[in-house]
Amino acid sequence: MQFMLQSCRLALPIIFFGYGFFGNAYALFTSSIDLPMSSDDVLSGGLTRSIEEEYKKTLPHFDISYSVIGAARYAALHEARSGAWVGAKGVLFTSEEMRVGVPDMISTALVEIEAIKHQLAQRGVSLVLVPVAAKIDVMSSFADDNISANAMANIYSMFVQTAISKNIPVIDAHADLITSALPVFFATDTHWTPHGARITAQAAAKVLPLGALEFGYGAETYKRITGDLIRFVTADRMAPRIGLQQETVVRAPLRARAQPQDIFAQESVDIALIGTSYSANPDWGFADALMFALRRDVVNFAAVGQGPVQPMRDYLAQPVPTGQNGPRVVLWEFPIRYLTDPTLWDDPPHPLPALPAQVVSNG
Amino acid sequence: MVFSSETFLFLFLPIFLVVYYLTPMRYRSITILTGSYIFYGWWRVDYLALLFATTLWTFVIGKRIGDAATPGVSKFYLIVGLTGCFAVLGVFKYLNFFIDSFAALWGTDASSLGIHWRLILPIGVSFYVFHSVSYLMDVYRKDARATANFFDFAAFIALFPQLVAGPILRFKDLTDQFSYRVHSIDLFVTGTTIFFIGLSKKVLFADTVAPIANMAFQGENPSAILSWIGSIAYMMQLYFDFSGYSDMAIGLGMMIGFHFRPNFDTPYISRSITEFWRRWHISLSVWLRDYLYIPLGGNRLGNLRTYINLVLVMFLGGLWHGANMTFVLWGLWHGAWLAAERAMGLAVGKSYIRLFTTLLIVLIGWVMFRAASVAQAFDIYSGMMGRNGFYGQGDNFTREGLLFLTAAVIFAAFERRVNLFSTQYFQPVNNNLNWRNTAVPSVLISLLAIVTVMKLAEQSFSPFLYFQF
Numbered sequence: 001m002q003f004m005l006q007s008c009r010l011a012l013p014i015i016f017f018g019y020g021f022f023g024n025a026y027a028l029f030t031s032s033i034d035l036p037m038s039s040d041d042v043l044s045g046g047l048t049r050s051i052e053e054e055y056k057k058t059l060p061h062f063d064i065s066y067s068v069i070g071a072a073r074y075a076a077l078h079e080a081r082s083g084a085w086v087g088a089k090g091v092l093f094t095s096e097e098m099r100v101g102v103p104d105m106i107s108t109a110l111v112e113i114e115a116i117k118h119q120l121a122q123r124g125v126s127l128v129l130v131p132v133a134a135k136i137d138v139m140s141s142f143a144d145d146n147i148s149a150n151a152m153a154n155i156y157s158m159f160v161q162t163a164i165s166k167n168i169p170v171i172d173a174h175a176d177l178i179t180s181a182l183p184v185f186f187a188t189d190t191h192w193t194p195h196g197a198r199i200t201a202q203a204a205a206k207v208l209p210l211g212a213l214e215f216g217y218g219a220e221t222y223k224r225i226t227g228d229l230i231r232f233v234t235a236d237r238m239a240p241r242i243g244l245q246q247e248t249v250v251r252a253p254l255r256a257r258a259q260p261q262d263i264f265a266q267e268s269v270d271i272a273l274i275g276t277s278y279s280a281n282p283d284w285g286f287a288d289a290l291m292f293a294l295r296r297d298v299v300n301f302a303a304v305g306q307g308p309v310q311p312m313r314d315y316l317a318q319p320v321p322t323g324q325n326g327p328r329v330v331l332w333e334f335p336i337r338y339l340t341d342p343t344l345w346d347d348p349p350h351p352l353p354a355l356p357a358q359v360v361s362n363g
Numbered sequence: 364m365v366f367s368s369e370t371f372l373f374l375f376l377p378i379f380l381v382v383y384y385l386t387p388m389r390y391r392s393i394t395i396l397t398g399s400y401i402f403y404g405w406w407r408v409d410y411l412a413l414l415f416a417t418t419l420w421t422f423v424i425g426k427r428i429g430d431a432a433t434p435g436v437s438k439f440y441l442i443v444g445l446t447g448c449f450a451v452l453g454v455f456k457y458l459n460f461f462i463d464s465f466a467a468l469w470g471t472d473a474s475s476l477g478i479h480w481r482l483i484l485p486i487g488v489s490f491y492v493f494h495s496v497s498y499l500m501d502v503y504r505k506d507a508r509a510t511a512n513f514f515d516f517a518a519f520i521a522l523f524p525q526l527v528a529g530p531i532l533r534f535k536d537l538t539d540q541f542s543y544r545v546h547s548i549d550l551f552v553t554g555t556t557i558f559f560i561g562l563s564k565k566v567l568f569a570d571t572v573a574p575i576a577n578m579a580f581q582g583e584n585p586s587a588i589l590s591w592i593g594s595i596a597y598m599m600q601l602y603f604d605f606s607g608y609s610d611m612a613i614g615l616g617m618m619i620g621f622h623f624r625p626n627f628d629t630p631y632i633s634r635s636i637t638e639f640w641r642r643w644h645i646s647l648s649v650w651l652r653d654y655l656y657i658p659l660g661g662n663r664l665g666n667l668r669t670y671i672n673l674v675l676v677m678f679l680g681g682l683w684h685g686a687n688m689t690f691v692l693w694g695l696w697h698g699a700w701l702a703a704e705r706a707m708g709l710a711v712g713k714s715y716i717r718l719f720t721t722l723l724i725v726l727i728g729w730v731m732f733r734a735a736s737v738a739q740a741f742d743i744y745s746g747m748m749g750r751n752g753f754y755g756q757g758d759n760f761t762r763e764g765l766l767f768l769t770a771a772v773i774f775a776a777f778e779r780r781v782n783l784f785s786t787q788y789f790q791p792v793n794n795n796l797n798w799r800n801t802a803v804p805s806v807l808i809s810l811l812a813i814v815t816v817m818k819l820a821e822q823s824f825s826p827f828l829y830f831q832f
Contacts (some may be wrong), residue, residue, distance in 0.1 A: 005796040011805040065820035363796035
């Protein structure tokens with residue numbers, strides 16, 4: 001009995017160091033780590049920082065901790081980790097839409113956009129803005145935070161009005177998105193649904209001249225996706241257990257129905273689409289929706305994960321197309337929430353860094 | 364490397380302990396020294412040179428002081444030694460500050476004066492310089508003998524449990540422990556327990572309320588609610604982060620047979636600023652008292668001089684924390700209150716009113732301590748007075764943050780009673796073991812450790828790295 005009682009007292013060291021032994025053996029046999037090895041990295045601590053980052057991911061409890069604690073936080077407190085907010089009925093919003101903007105963010109943005117407009121004009125290209133309203137604005141009935149929803153709505157409105165006052169054409173689909181009977185944003189993803197993309201494309205068709213091409217849609221396909229905001233809550237495999245289900249993307253491939261009559265005519269694509277993953281991701285079908293609505297070919301220069309500015313800068317850095325083959329119109333898809341990012345116009349732009357925990361030691 | 368990292372918990376610490384216990388006792392100082400240098404060099408290998416140079420300087424000067432034939436020679440070497448130590452601190456910690464302040468006097472910045480380099484602040488420099496200073500002064504005062512064992516001394520200076528965040532130790536308190544110390548399973552288990560209590564304080568309280576504090580201190584014109592809640596969050600964050608680290612240091616020391624004195628004694632139940640400084644960062648208070656306040660005359664030279672000494676000591680104590688006017692003003696704030704309490708006979712308080720006024724004074728000081736600039740601190744003070752409205756956009760407190768903040772405040776208020784309860788209920792009396800004082804605390808602390816380690820992993824997970832909008 002005394003032996004058992006004595007042994008109980010050793011529980012913590014045995015569990016801790018036992019797991020340490022097991023965890024390291026697991027990491028040793030299941031993982032490999034690629035590390036920078038320059039002398040500067042060794043001296044300045046870059047190597048050890050890389051080791052730390054990679055090492056912790058190899059430990060067996062790393063993924064489990066993230067999914068279990070995240071799920072517990074969601075189930076008990078109806079919250080996600082930093083980066084996302086939980087609204088009603090499991091609708092998730094990105095924290096980027098709750099950012100407080102700086103007073104001159106819109107004027108700064110329009111100055112930059114005007115400069116880009118002039119650069120394009122020198123190439124004979126017209127710029128048309130396609131602002132994408134914030135999800136919290138469009139789905140404000142699901143958001144607990146009315147202040148942020150109203151703020152995003154105000155930012156959208158001021159941005160559009162200011163752009164128009166500066167003679168920058170704008171595709172304004174805000175009202176159509178809000179009054180749509182079908183979902184225009186995914187519940188657990190930052191992005192719009194194909195229906196939301198189509199509504200925006202139809203709004204573009206009211207502003208831009210239509211072409212002569214005809215397109216149709218093929219048979220619908222269904223694809224299950226895990227919303228990108230779910231990872232701010234828990235791991236994908238844990239999500240369904242706490243009521244966060246995968247979502248279905250309904251896509252229909254675009255098909256050209258008619259060709260131009262002059263078979264010797266050079267093919268020209270006179271619309272370039274530049275933007276973010278709202279345009280780049282084929283699952284949302286925005287480029288296809290534009291082609292269908294505008295009856296013109298659209299070449300997609302949008303990029304994932306770079307925000308709206310860098311893809312435009314990359315496009316401007318490309319050699320100017322010769323002859324009549326270059327796009328004559330650039331549609332610039334621009335999610336409104338990026339306007340509150342103070343680093344938006346930095347060169348190169350970078351996301352706001354995660355705030356580190358306070359280090360007590362002052363040296 | 365920090366204690367609250369997987370690399371330390373599961374890689375460095377287990378390997379170090381295995382090597383340590385396999386090393387014969389007479390060589391264990393070398394093991395401690397080697398492990399400590401690996402620990403420190405993990406941050407930056409190039410700054411090990413500074414740590415070693417400071418250690419060597421102090422050791423050599425200490426021997427010169429100890430071997431000095433006359434008090435005059437001894438004093439000479441003390442001055443030389445202290446000059447060298449404070450020069451390290453002055454250059455690496457304060458040179459950037461002085462350059463910026465000088466440039467500001469001319470209405471410009473450092474780069475406009477052609478100064479484009481910035482010195483990196485070596486982690487732990489304030490602590491190991493203070494260790495060195497205390498050693499030299501103890502040898503000079505003959506409170507300690509100059510050691511001839513370089514490895515013991517170097518291991519003391521670099522001792523990784525306390526190297527980067529204290530507690531501030533004195534060689535005379537540890538020299539016997541370097542020669543002889545007891546290792547036992549009980550001590551090791553106790554050390555592991557205290558270590559995980561400290562880790563839990565940091566991970567579960569400090570790190571969880573940190574985002575609330577950061578919200579208040581990163582924007583402009585904070586609302587009243589953000590100013591107050593953010594400041595209280597910082598008050599909790601600082602205490603649990605610092606006391607957590609101290610507990611971890613004490614626990615780690617116990618794992619290798621060392622006994623360090625407690626560094627915090629439930630400071631937020633203090634009923635005067637005088638009492639606060641007997642409970643907060645005790646090792647620093649004692650250091651300042653023994654090596655600054657008393658040499659300045661302490662309270663032996665009349666009331667006015669006593670008040671001046673108090674203010675001066677706290678001014679320097681503030682400056683020690685960092686090279687920013689905010690730390691200076693924080694130090695002066697506390698120095699002024701210490702002097703005022705002494706002058707008015709209010710050094711001892713008993714009532715709840717004294718408790719709340721003390722907490723308010725401390726809170727106001729922490730706002731200045733945390734702010735990036737004096738202007739930002741006054742921005743927070745304005746918010747606290749309601750000049751920016753009661754509530755504002757961006758006051759998005761998470762339930763998790765508020766829940767843990769509430770828990771932190773309650774724990775800080777009742778920590779003393781929790782400690783007493785634990786001691787009475789979970790400690791065996793006369794080695795009389797039963798399920799209550801063995802299985803129950805073991806299960807509780809093991810569960811706490813598991814939750815803490817999982818939370819540590821979870822809060823370092825960054826979804827942004829895994830996908831992009």
